[in-house]
Amino acid sequence: MRVGRVDTRDEELLSPESTAWQEAAVNEVVLSPTPLELQPTDYIRVSRNGRPYGAVSSMRVSALHNGDSVFFHLVWQDDSEDRAIKDINQFVDGAAVMFPIVEDAPLIGMGIQGKPVNVWMWRADWERPKNVAAEGMGTTQRRDDPALSSAVRHADGNWDLIVGRSLEERDAPPGTIALAPGAASKIGFAVWQGSEQERAGLKAFSPAWQDLELDA
Amino acid sequence: MTERQLAFVFDLNKCLGCQTCTISCKTLWTDQPGMEYMWWNIVNTMPGRGTPRDRDQMGGGFDAEGRAQAGVLPSAKDFGEAWDFNYDEVFYEGKGQSAHLHPRSPSANGKDEAPEWGPNWDEDQGAGDYPNSYYFYLPTICMHCTDPACLAACPRQAISKREEDGIVLIDEDRCDGYRFCMEACPYKRIYFNPDRFISQKCVMCFARLEQGVAPACVRQCPGRVRHFGYLDDEESDIFKLVKTWKVAIPLHPEFGTQPNVYYVPPLAPPRFDENGEIDEENPRIPMDYLRSLFGPAVDQSLATLKLEMEKTRQGEKSELTDILIAYKWQNMFIPFVEDPGELSRPAPKS
Ligand code: SF4
Ligand code: SF4
Numbered sequence: 001m002r003v004g005r006v007d008t009r010d011e012e013l014l015s016p017e018s019t020a021w022q023e024a025a026v027n028e029v030v031l032s033p034t035p036l037e038l039q040p041t042d043y044i045r046v047s048r049n050g051r052p053y054g055a056v057s058s059m060r061v062s063a064l065h066n067g068d069s070v071f072f073h074l075v076w077q078d079d080s081e082d083r084a085i086k087d088i089n090q091f092v093d094g095a096a097v098m099f100p101i102v103e104d105a106p107l108i109g110m111g112i113q114g115k116p117v118n119v120w121m122w123r124a125d126w127e128r129p130k131n132v133a134a135e136g137m138g139t140t141q142r143r144d145d146p147a148l149s150s151a152v153r154h155a156d157g158n159w160d161l162i163v164g165r166s167l168e169e170r171d172a173p174p175g176t177i178a179l180a181p182g183a184a185s186k187i188g189f190a191v192w193q194g195s196e197q198e199r200a201g202l203k204a205f206s207p208a209w210q211d212l213e214l215d216a
Numbered sequence: 217m218t219e220r221q222l223a224f225v226f227d228l229n230k231c232l233g234c235q236t237c238t239i240s241c242k243t244l245w246t247d248q249p250g251m252e253y254m255w256w257n258i259v260n261t262m263p264g265r266g267t268p269r270d271r272d273q274m275g276g277g278f279d280a281e282g283r284a285q286a287g288v289l290p291s292a293k294d295f296g297e298a299w300d301f302n303y304d305e306v307f308y309e310g311k312g313q314s315a316h317l318h319p320r321s322p323s324a325n326g327k328d329e330a331p332e333w334g335p336n337w338d339e340d341q342g343a344g345d346y347p348n349s350y351y352f353y354l355p356t357i358c359m360h361c362t363d364p365a366c367l368a369a370c371p372r373q374a375i376s377k378r379e380e381d382g383i384v385l386i387d388e389d390r391c392d393g394y395r396f397c398m399e400a401c402p403y404k405r406i407y408f409n410p411d412r413f414i415s416q417k418c419v420m421c422f423a424r425l426e427q428g429v430a431p432a433c434v435r436q437c438p439g440r441v442r443h444f445g446y447l448d449d450e451e452s453d454i455f456k457l458v459k460t461w462k463v464a465i466p467l468h469p470e471f472g473t474q475p476n477v478y479y480v481p482p483l484a485p486p487r488f489d490e491n492g493e494i495d496e497e498n499p500r501i502p503m504d505y506l507r508s509l510f511g512p513a514v515d516q517s518l519a520t521l522k523l524e525m526e527k528t529r530q531g532e533k534s535e536l537t538d539i540l541i542a543y544k545w546q547n548m549f550i551p552f553v554e555d556p557g558e559l560s561r562p563a564p565k566s
Contacts, residue, residue: 043369043400047286087323088395088408089289138372142392197289200371200394 071164082194133175182216221382237433250411252298268294277402278472296335359475369400428554
C-alpha cells in the first residue's frame with residue numbers, strides 16, 4: 001500500500017470530502033473473522049461457536065501523508081451505527097490499524113512477547129483514537145496520545161473514518177511505530193461491529209500484513 | 217484451590233427479606249455514578265424469577281466435564297433499572313394534592329412510563345395455592361467460587377482469586393469492559409458500569425477484613441442469618457455447618473464453579489390435605505423444587521435439621537441448633553469481630 005505525499009494541511013486531510021482523498025488511490029482490503037480456535041479463553045470459543053462474528057468482508061483504504069502527519073481513510077459497510085452504549089448488553093463500533101514494531105512481529109495474536117505491535121484504535125464512543133502497545137493477546141496497553149486524530153461520519157450504511165498521527169516521534173507513547181517520508185513498514189486492519197457484540201478478539205481483520213511505503 | 221478460602225453460610229430459615237444486607241452494601245460500595253442499578257447483594261423471593269430476571273436460565277458456568285457454557289448478557293432492564301420519580305411535579309409544580317409520587321422507567325426518555333420490572337419485583341408472590349402457599353427469601357452475592365467462571369472467561373486476566381483468602385476481585389485498571397465475565401458467571405453477580413466502562417461486583421468487603429471487621433452484609437443482618445469465616449478453621453461456624461454437620465450446601469452445584477456461599481435450606485410448615493387435615497408426609501415446599509436449587513444434598517440437610525431441632529425441643533443439647541440460633545452474634549464471624557465504630561480512621565480527604 002502506497003502512502004502518497006500531498007501538499008495538503010492536516011485539517012483538510014481530516015475531511016473525507018477533501019479533494020486530496022478523491023484523488024487518492026483506493027486499496028480494497030479483504031477482511032475475515034479472526035479464527036475461533038485462537039480466541040484467548042475457552043468461554044469465548046464456546047460461546048461464539050455457531051454464533052458468527054467478523055462479517056465485514058472488505059474495507060476500502062486510502063493513505064496519504066504531508067511530511068508532517070500520516071492519515072488512513074477507511075470505508076466499510078455497517079448498517080447499524082453503534083456510537084454509544086445505550087444498555088449494558090450493548091457494544092460500540094470500532095476500527096483499528098496495526099503496525100509491527102519489529103519486522104517479524106506476528107499479526108495474528110497482535111504480536112508476541114519480545115515482538116511488539118502498535119495499534120491506533122478508534123472506537124465510536126471515544127473522543128479521539130487511542131495508542132495501543134501489544135505483545136500478544138491480553139497484553140494490550142492503551143494510552144491517550146494527543147498526536148492521534150480522527151474524523152468520522154456514518155452515511156449510506158457505511159462508516160467513513162480517517163485516522164491519523166503526526167510523524168513526530170518526540171513525546172510518542174512507548175511502543176509507537178516510527179514512520180517517516182521514504183520509509184517502509186507493514187500494516188493490518190480490524191473492524192468491530194457493536195451490533196454483533198463484537199469486542200476484544202471478536203472482530204473482522206486482514207489476516208496478513210500488507211506492505212506500506214511512504215513516498216519520500 | 218487457593219491456600220485458604222473465606223466462605224459464607226446464609227441460614228434461609230431465618231432470613232426476613234428485610235434487605236438490610238442489600239442496603240448496607242449499597243451505601244458502602246455502589247453509590248457512585250454508573251452504579252445506580254447495581255445491587256451486589258440482593259435478596260429475592262423464591263420461587264421467583266430472581267435478579268436479573270430469569271437468571272437461572274441465563275447459562276454460564278461449566279458442564280460436568282468442566283467445559284465452559286455459553287451465557288447471556290443481561291440488560292439493565294433485566295437487572296432492574298434505577299427508577300426515577302416525578303418529584304418535580306409533586307413537590308415543585310403545585311400538584312401536591314392532585315398528583316401522586318410514582319416511579320418512572322428511566323429508559324423511557326422522560327416519558328411518564330411505569331417500569332415493568334425491578335430488582336425483587338416479584339417480592340412475596342411465591343407459589344402454591346392457599347392454604348398451601350409458600351415462599352422463602354434467597355440472598356445472593358458473588359459466590360467467590362473456587363473455580364470462578366468469570367475469571368476463566370476474561371481474555372485480559374483482569375480477574376484474580378487471592379491465594380490467602382480466595383476472594384475473587386476484578387482489577388479495574390486491567391478491565392476493558394468486555395463483559396465476558398458477566399456472560400460466564402452462572403449466578404449473574406457481575407454488573408457493568410457504563411460510566412467507567414468496567415465490570416464490577418462484590419469485593420467481600422476486603423478492606424474491612426484487613427481491619428478485622430466482618431463484611432457489611434454479615435455484620436448488619438438483623439436476622440442473624442449470615443455466618444462468615446475460613447472454610448478450614450475447624451472452630452468456625454462455617455466449618456461446622458459445611459463440613460461437620462453438612463447442613464449448609466451450595467446453590468446450583470451443577471453450575472460447576474464450586475461456590476463459597478453455602479445455604480441452610482428452608483424448612484416449611486406441613487401441608488393441609490383436602491380435608492383440611494395436617495399432612496406431615498408432604499412438605500409444603502416441594503422437594504423437587506428444592507432439589508432444583510440445591511441439588512440432591514438438600515434431602516440429607518433437611519433431615520439433619522429436623523432431627524437436631526427435635527432434639528432441642530425434647531430438651532436435649534444440639535450443637536447444630538445452638539450454632540444456628542446464634543446466641544452470641546459475634547461468634548458468627550470469628551475472627552472478624554472488630555467493631556468498625558471503634559477503629560481509628562484516617563482523616564477524610566478534603
Ligand atoms: S459468583 Fe460469578 S462473579 Fe462471583 S466468583 Fe463465581 S463466577 Fe465469578
Ligand atoms: S439483612 Fe439478613 S435477614 Fe435481612 S434480608 Fe439480608 S440476610 Fe435476610
